[in-house]
Amino acid sequence: MARHLNLYKLNNFEMRHGAILDGATLAYETWGQLNKKKDNAVLILTGLSADSHAASHDEDDVDGWWEYMIGSSKAIDTDKWFVICVSSLGSCKGSTGPCSPEPVTKLPYKFTFPDLTLEDIANSSFEVVQSLGIKKLACVIGPSMGGMSALALILQHPNATKHMINIAAGCHSQPFSTAIRSLQREAILNDVNFNGGNYSSEQWPTQGMKQARKIGMLSYRSSQEWKERFPRSLRQRPSKPFGIEFPVEGYLEYHAEKFVHQFDPISYLYLSRAMDWFDAYDHHHLDNQNPFEAIKMESTLIIGAQTDFLFPPEQQHEIAQLFTQISCPTQLEITNSIQGHDAFLVDKENYSRLVGYFLSQIY
């Protein structure tokens, strides 16, 4: 990756399931300036397939995955905030993961990479924050997997942040979402080229990765949006029997092709499973206890989309209710976006407005 990345070395990082990860590196990018009091830091925790390049900056002018959201005078205003985005541990986007060399053998970890949880992603990202001299974040912002990682962060570090913006996430995954992710993992594991993890760039599990991406895409948008985008009138004659005929098939194929070499297959498995493993309730000590009880935060904004069926609105309602119970001022917003789970990436108007207004109120 030619990209300019800041690197932070994790030493003897203790993972949730007990393993010690030594010599691991986290890649991160920053925007804006940390002020003298070091109280203007915003940490962004990412979705499963995103990396630290959330937006362009002086050293890398390529658009990032949240370009519309982050920058001078944008919702996350870099004239005001010092923004940090970390490539998740395990994600192989500059940070150490299953395709990185194991320190002793120098061979890729593959399945010897220890169990990865969202708690590990949150903890390791917070080490980066602390390494910059920041004791307390002004805000942690997490969409999708990042939203669950944000919960994992505050559950383990109740004083980590003053505020939180939690988007398109839940306290855990519902069985339907787990099923969708399980089928993605199975598609990768079943590809003959996956070969128990011993794939190479010449023998890449292309089919499995494409299938996984397509299954994922079923859950990222909404039926309503596709109905508008892909009218039946645009059917084409397939070039072979059972070839691409319906516009939605061309769309899925295009995105699957684009994705296939962008992500390491084992990394995908580890991150996908981490999402299914996460459960905020694993952090409570007594039955029926509110898992966030120990947390003192000044306010939180919870956002969901009406059409999101991967993390449906009832899950954002649940988070909001738990924060209201602990007397944390909580704003819950369910948008009318038609883009489903991905709305935070594409419905610029709604999400800029909500995130921008919330941040403008806290500093």
Place this chain on the structure above:
Amino acid sequence: MARHLNLYKLNNFEMRHGAILDGATLAYETWGQLNKKKDNAVLILTGLSADSHAASHDEDDVDGWWEYMIGSSKAIDTDKWFVICVSSLGSCKGSTGPCSPEPVTKLPYKFTFPDLTLEDIANSSFEVVQSLGIKKLACVIGPSMGGMSALALILQHPNATKHMINIAAGCHSQPFSTAIRSLQREAILNDVNFNGGNYSSEQWPTQGMKQARKIGMLSYRSSQEWKERFPRSLRQRPSKPFGIEFPVEGYLEYHAEKFVHQFDPISYLYLSRAMDWFDAYDHHHLDNQNPFEAIKMESTLIIGAQTDFLFPPEQQHEIAQLFTQISCPTQLEITNSIQGHDAFLVDKENYSRLVGYFLSQIY
């Protein structure tokens, strides 16, 4: 198949895309007695994976796929109605399909089987009805694919039936449903054992068929139902990394295993594509014309389930609206069943009541 099936021979059957199918056979089963006036016949058109064995009868006491619905004193009361259920053309459940021997070569058709449409399934099933001396059905009943086939029937034979019960279907498939089916087809086509259609019982595309079934199952039930059935507390330790761990994974695996040898892979491809091809609007002659304009029916009952996202309620609303426009007395019922698309198979109370009451009113 040890099952007792009635067989009907189709001669020079002309298919919608122009091919002539010769010497094809349709398997069907019947319940009850045809009366002298031959005006008490009810035709059931099936869903994609169902066969003619809708319910047990004297010659086959194995429970059928709609056992609760059909029988003496049941909603489709066989003391009153003469019920016919045909295994769809192309389905390889006793009827001719891609795995049947081609008459000249005696080898399985495989991909030389002509393009199959729901119009062909409807037409051929209606030939069976006519062969029994029935000129006009009392009612055609179709759930899921069968609901679209029922529309295909009346669009081609406007006088075929007095009444219709159309369940969990639509005038065509929405892009989201097409995507789900497309991914199922792709899973089968990509299995190395599928081998361009040259699979055998020793080299069966097990993985592809299982994956296809699991993807299908994502769309047959509902997130709500799964949340109730599969609490996270039932997680188990997987026997291998990335093995079955979450209860929903065990459920999908069980059903996939059960399905894998129950259906011919190429048959599945043909029927699945037929569902995506069907479009009631292909049958209108002018833009904005109601495709059902020529149809004279006495009444119709359209049923959907609130939680069905494969054929969501807006699609049953659309059918009902089109029938109301042609001044056909139309009853639209959207049930509160939590079982999604499959509700007609499992929500016995709601569906028995609706179907039973409608039928009791017409005869």
